[in-house]
Amino acid sequence: MLSGTNNNSANDIDEMIKNFSNNKPEFKSGDEMIFYKDQIQGKTAEQVSTLLGKEISTRNLAEMLSLETAKDQGGIIAVSGFYFQFLVTIEYIIELINGKWTNILVDHHQDIILISESKIRIIQVKTKDEVEVTPGQVDFYREWVQKLFLIEGLLKSSGVDLEKVKVEFELVTNFIIRDSKQIKTKLFLSNTDYDYDEELIETECRQLIEKIKKYPISDINYDLIKSEDYIKNMLRRFKVSSKTSESYFFKVASDFGDLYSERTKIVKKDIDQLIGFLCEKCTYRDNPKMQLIDADQAKQIMLSIGHNNEIETREHFETTDSIRKIKNYIKSLKLNFRRASIYSVLEEQIEKFEQELFQCIKSGESIFSILSRYSERVSISSKFEAYLEEDFTEFNLKEMLDLVFCLKILEDGEVSIDSSQKNLLLKKIGESNYNLFQLGELENHHKGEIYFQDIFNSLSFEDQFNLANNNYMKLVLAGDFDDHDFEYGRTHEIQLSKSPLKKEMENIFTKVDQDTFSKVSFYLEVINGSTFLVRDLHDSRMKRSKNWEELKKHLSDNLGCKL
Secondary structure: OOOOHHHOOHHHHHHHHHHHHHHOOOOOOHHHHHHHHHHHOOOOHHHHHHHHOOOOOHHHHHHHHHHHHHHHOOHHHHHHHHHHHHHHHHHHHHHHHOOOOOEEEEEOOOEEEEEOOOEEEEEEEEOOOOOEEOHHHOOHHHHHHHHHHHHHHHHHHOOOOOOOOEEEEEEEEOOEEOOOOOOOOHHHHHOOOOOOOHHHHHHHOHHHHHHHHHOOOOOHHHHHHHOHHHHHHHHHOEEEEEOOHHHHHHHHHHHHHHOOOOOEEOOHHHHHHHHHHHHHHOEOOOOOOEEEEEHHHHHHHHHHHHHOOOOOOEEOOOHHHHHHHHHHHHHHHHHHOOOOOOHHHHHHHHHHHHHHHHHHHHOOOOHHHHHHHHHOOOOOOHHHOOOOOHHHHHHHHHHHHHHHHHHHHHHOOOEEEOOOOOOOEEEEEOOEEEEEEEOOOOOEHHHHHHHHHHHHHHOOHHHHHHHHHOOOOEEEEEEOOEOOOOOOOOEEEEEOOOOOOHHHHOOOOOOOOHHHHHHOEEEEEEEEEEHHHHHHHHHHHHHHOOOHHHHHHHHHHHHOOOO
């Protein structure tokens, strides 16, 4: 470990950072490093002057800079790249405040380094003005991976005992790096424990290892990259994370707000002020390009911006707002069915539905939190802020509640919400458990099922196990998607994507082999809850039903649920 870290010695941290910053190459590309070593390093001032020419005009310099920024990120994109890196940093500052780390070191040109007693995580942040690329279209195996892995050697030379400290590597991007024919990258999205099995790396990453060996940057510190065993060892502890700036913003707004209270969030103006505050207060004195943040500083920042009102905290929809919106919806629901053949029966069910929704709110939920899980897969999303136009919230609320009301009639039971799961909207309706999953901008249900699998894979083992164990295997795909080829009565196979940790096994009362979980398959019953179908049910079919059983059969046939 770091010498003296058990005593929280600032001097030891300082010494490590000095060594690190002094030894770390400041190059944006391998070509730049080679040029430096071949043409600059060891030369006299006169030799360098002769090489570069007597003068470089302002115009030529501007052209050179514009070419360089265009190659890397380009003008405004570079600025947005720094903003994205700050969002990533704030996410880890929240973890720092919560005690997971003791220090964060931010180098605005390259890396974020997280430090704790037993772990160091090295993070590179990359941005592009593209949604999706292959590994070969960027410098994934030509430079990015090598730069990350290099830093372990620099840490060792800076006083870190690698026998006692686990070093982890993460590449964070605002774009998706999809698998190519030869190189598999998506598997690294699931390496949440930074501890892949050696056999998996050997089997799945053979081509990637060869590519990394093929592109060692010319520097003495990169000699280790030529070793296959070394590369395998690094890849075992390597993770890729891909999120848009918008996704990071929503998560940061929610999680930072949670530091104050469960129902508090921050907005863009507040995050901008927080970034400015970090730049001003946390700059490392010996290297202005770096920021060193410890837990005390982070907590002081949090307290300062809260107590001095340097940012405004906003309350999510209060109970009264949620109840008002529910009342408005129930009123419109009754109005819609007022001429239905079995209105008296429907009215009774609508009134029960209203009371059940009120009970959900009284138990701690809000319209805001419900819609956030339904639409964004987070506990709190800034998309549903109270000061936004109400039409946006009302539309999503009606879409979701219309669907739930159909399921309520089908099950002929009470509606409640499982508040233990913060990423998915789980509802118990009668004797059945449903997982409501809005597809958003996805145009068909096939992509929706793939997206759900990705969300499922990102959950912790405990959450995955609880979903399966509590039989939340009725997946209701909702939203404005194309359902013309939806196959009713179809199931979708899904597997636990990770094995449990020992501490998670302690919460499982059945005696079972720890390694068997990743081999267990579960089957989702996929239900069509498209907006078009549900709207048709509400506007036409439900009104024409002559009795209760006929209505339930209509719903069962159209939604694809078994009675």
